[in-house]
Amino acid sequence: MSDDLRESNMQVVRDYVDAMNAWDFDALHTLTDENIVCELPFAPDGFPDRIDGRDDLLEFQRGVTSFLEAPNLSELQLETYHSDPGEILAEYRSDTVLKPLDASYRNRYVSRFTVRKAKITYVAEFFDPIRLVVAMGGSVEMPQPESATPAAS
Numbered sequence: 001m002s003d004d005l006r007e008s009n010m011q012v013v014r015d016y017v018d019a020m021n022a023w024d025f026d027a028l029h030t031l032t033d034e035n036i037v038c039e040l041p042f043a044p045d046g047f048p049d050r051i052d053g054r055d056d057l058l059e060f061q062r063g064v065t066s067f068l069e070a071p072n073l074s075e076l077q078l079e080t081y082h083s084d085p086g087e088i089l090a091e092y093r094s095d096t097v098l099k100p101l102d103a104s105y106r107n108r109y110v111s112r113f114t115v116r117k118a119k120i121t122y123v124a125e126f127f128d129p130i131r132l133v134v135a136m137g138g139s140v141e142m143p144q145p146e147s148a149t150p151a152a153s
Contacts (some may be wrong), residue, residue: 006085009115010078013088016113016120017073023065025058032057033119044129068105069097088113098135105135 012031019027038051038060051057071094081087090111098105107127114122130140 033121039124
């Protein structure tokens with residue numbers, strides 16, 4: 001039974017990724033619990049770091065379509081926690097385009113999903129925000145060390 005549950009929970013996440021790639025909001029609605037919590041701990045300024053509830057999450061995702069082509073999530077690898085087949089760790093990549101700038105955007109992700117009764121109740125998505133900022137035309141530079149000057153006597 002545990003192996004069947006493990007596989008069915010991972011299929012929910014696969015279906016979610018497929019729905020994201022197609023911007024299929026009907027499928028995303030079906031796959032997520034009405035009280036889902038989505039956390040984006042590394043989101044840059046201007047992006048929420050937490051979204052509560054399916055309606056707000058779907059509104060956010062729909063908004064993303066105005067500036068991002070479908071994310072083309074690929075190389076999906078899934079593992080479940082040994083202690084809980086509903087806790088799933090996902091690794092994947094995106095390869096898409098930021099529409100306003102016609103700029104390439106690629107990133108790597110590690111996400112944690114919680115699946116209960118065939119619905120995603122929690123997702124935390126970890127990605128490199130610097131890649132997003134740079135793709136949006138920003139820059140991030142390492143600080144330069146101050147020049148060493150001799151101490152005044």
